[in-house]
Amino acid sequence: MSQLDVAAIRKDFPIFTRTIRDGKKLVYLDSGATSQKPQSVIDAEVDFYSRSNAAAHRGAHQLAEEATEAVEAAREIVANFLGGESDEIVFTKSATESLNLLAYSYTSLITAEDRIVVTEMEHHANLIPWQQLAQRTGATLSWFEVTPEGRLDLSNIDNVITENTKIVSITHQSNVLGTINPLDAIVARAHEVGAVVILDACQSVPHMPINVTELNIDYLAFSGHKAIGPTGVGVLWGRSELLEMLPPFLFGGSMIETVTMTDATWAPAPRKFEAGVPNMAQIVGLGAALNYLSKIGMNNIHLHEIELGSYLLAQLSAIEGLQVVGPVDMQNRGGTISFTFGDIHPHDLGQYLDAQGIAVRTGHHCAWPLTRKLGVAATTRASLYFYNDKDDVDALVSGIIGAKKYFGRE
Amino acid sequence: MSQLDVAAIRKDFPIFTRTIRDGKKLVYLDSGATSQKPQSVIDAEVDFYSRSNAAAHRGAHQLAEEATEAVEAAREIVANFLGGESDEIVFTKSATESLNLLAYSYTSLITAEDRIVVTEMEHHANLIPWQQLAQRTGATLSWFEVTPEGRLDLSNIDNVITENTKIVSITHQSNVLGTINPLDAIVARAHEVGAVVILDACQSVPHMPINVTELNIDYLAFSGHKAIGPTGVGVLWGRSELLEMLPPFLFGGSMIETVTMTDATWAPAPRKFEAGVPNMAQIVGLGAALNYLSKIGMNNIHLHEIELGSYLLAQLSAIEGLQVVGPVDMQNRGGTISFTFGDIHPHDLGQYLDAQGIAVRTGHHCAWPLTRKLGVAATTRASLYFYNDKDDVDALVSGIIGAKKYFGRE
């Protein structure tokens, strides 16, 4: 297998010392929903609360200084991790907030003649905000379709992204199919017509090397909790000249320049977008998380997932009645693998696997239009991360086979 | 002094074991900006990450079950703490988000004929969102003025809250003056004209007993981090029938009922307002925080702050050149005390105090229109909490006197 010493890595994650349902080993295959946290991330939050807790950017005393420095150091870590600049990093509570921020802030910049483009494989968080923006402004929402193989259909790209398109917002890696979308043609076409490209990188930033400058995109959103970071923190990266012209979203303390009873002006980005006392401990924890990931190496993580994904795909293809939903080889694909299994409903399969200590997700995975398009009511999803190993995959496979016996009983 | 055993309480807060600037004892008088955290709150977050971390509401496996139960148990704690119902509790990232949520969600319910009422003593977080709502809808923003003594001027209440008023959003306790605003007349008049009353309870929920049913208000917002809870979590309480009719704010996963490519329908409240994977560890930590406060007793906390506040006010009144900004007795007032001190600028005073280990806040405290109205460019603010004692007050008072000597040197 890969270069990673998974056994050593798992020792960094306290949750792997616990057991599930009557003493079973935890086989956690639900990192696509949220990832587990290493001790260093937990410690970073604890240290902040225990030593440096104060309102960042708002005091001249030593604790406030330390809190400010901790938050700004984390901003630099995020910027370096993404290949952007510190003042291009906006801290939010989640990718959901990051994407809603954009959709709200673009309200005054979009007219009824404009078009907004998404894809059929979007998570609800990168679909409904754009539906709502379209409804608010009268703009038209259009989308790339998904092929039966689970790939984006780019054959009609010039008709989907038209001269009137102002925003193209797409997922980098599908949270259902595992498909990694090719960006070059989309970015080229979008920029040709003067549209911005927003990347929902929730499922790519934690799993592979990302460089916003090389990708040549305009905005990127991800959530800390899927990248071994704390819950309650997300990131919006945006090109500085775009963040500068974009109106703010949440209004309150620390995002202002001057305020009267009737009006206010705004601080420069990123502060303009960070109203209120920040989610400081979570920001600091996210910094620790990205440092941990960098130490492991994003390319190592990506390669590990490809190896483990190939192994899982091979095993699954040998199970009669099991149908993978999405690409069946590891070409442009990550370690998130969804499937159906005969007439065993995903909910029942998931419950059976849970009884064996195996955590998977079942349902539409917040991508309901996609599952509907693919003709399934729900799927079972196993999502791999760098702390998973062959044993986890083997456990899943025997679990699936066990479920067949269990539910097949007469 | 009061019933509280402050020495024992301080042992619960790890930050009090550290020292400031060359070994000085930490005198933390900046709880109005953010409060310190007891070990039990820190442990609650750590336990969540170490044992039960998974995406709440989104999985059928044991970890997801435990995460869901932990979040919903915290919701019940918050509901009981406020005297509301569980399904009336919306978790946000902060009071700032809670108030912005309301201001955005009311957009479609407000017309150019309507009036929105605030006060001159609002924090920016309860002012700018309403300025923006007024600008979006053409509605008129009006406000109660503040008297030179730092009280709300309610003499013209019927002219401020008119038949056209739809929203009255006011702070419960001023974060600058410490003034606790009387609500009865305002609530009565607002309800008489059919307006809703929104309470910015950031500075009251952590400091005194609150019961939303007895207050007869319609919405309430507060931040966890000011109530010994984690950063990155806030609360919006709303009457269930209001939350039911209110359109959602953030769009994404878990807040939907059905989704197609072009449209979506919403889950019932509170889920409708909680898009995305929640800030679970912070929600759980907030539950632990409110449990801790309940154990101490909110009335005990309130009484302790009144005693300590009286003591501080008495000491301050004896310092020549020191001018308290806000009420000078403890009638309807909390332990947040702002002042100016001759021609020593608050920033310089704060810096001197910091060198003695004393943390205060200086500036306009995110209430710029108020400080301007009171004719001061900035003030120094000491904000007391239940972990402060007479020694802290004494340290502040000698610090102020020391500053006079220090900056008076020729």
Place this chain on the structure above:
Amino acid sequence: MELDALYQEVILDHYKHPQHKGLVPTYDAQVHHVNPSCGDETTLNISLDNGSIKSISWDGVGCSISQASVSIMSDLMIGKSVKDAEVILNSFVDLMQSKGLKSGDPQILEDGVSMAGVSKFPARIKCALLGWMAYKDAVLSASSK
């Protein structure tokens, strides 16, 4: 093993041989309920006759728990008075909220007691209630005609 408490034979039987599945064309009220967290759906037709439930038919997709539960519910309710049906409904909801502490009254719930194990799995309670909530909604809408 708790899993066996969840997946009782009776449940799997109803799942494999669902009762009253397939919508009848005439009805007093039709409702469509979904479980947004997993995508399960049920359409339910109801006809009343003089304060009694004349017919229930349904169609839908879902897991064994949701499908068996609507099947059991239909079996139970058809022919009952709306009043008696309410007692059954309340008894079932109460069982589902019992966190595994109740076993259900077989006099009232009949096959429904096989669902008792569900109450130990919070994420599945919604599955079990899907059809029952559809019934509740449908009977209300049919009665108010």
Place this chain on the structure above:
Amino acid sequence: MELDALYQEVILDHYKHPQHKGLVPTYDAQVHHVNPSCGDETTLNISLDNGSIKSISWDGVGCSISQASVSIMSDLMIGKSVKDAEVILNSFVDLMQSKGLKSGDPQILEDGVSMAGVSKFPARIKCALLGWMAYKDAVLSASSK
């Protein structure tokens, strides 16, 4: 004691006896800068003459650091060529960002080196820079006329 490093006598002198305070009525450019985190404000008038800084005058409210800094800056800049002034400005900004590691070149910064201690107090750097950023803005706007 670090506090003394911050509050040098020179600073307190400038604070008590600010230079060039009080706005002159004629100017090529006027700017108004605020420090949003504390409310400090500075209005600054500038006149140029043939690539040189003929006059700077200012008014404002603020702490000793911000007031002394704009006073020191005015003293330094008046009479200099815009080019030389840029060198001084860059040198001062560099000193402020030095986190206490630099002491500043007295040849270039004169009284400005008394501000070196500020760089150890991140929250105060903005105070020290307020007047200098106002200058930077003003000279740009006056030059582009």
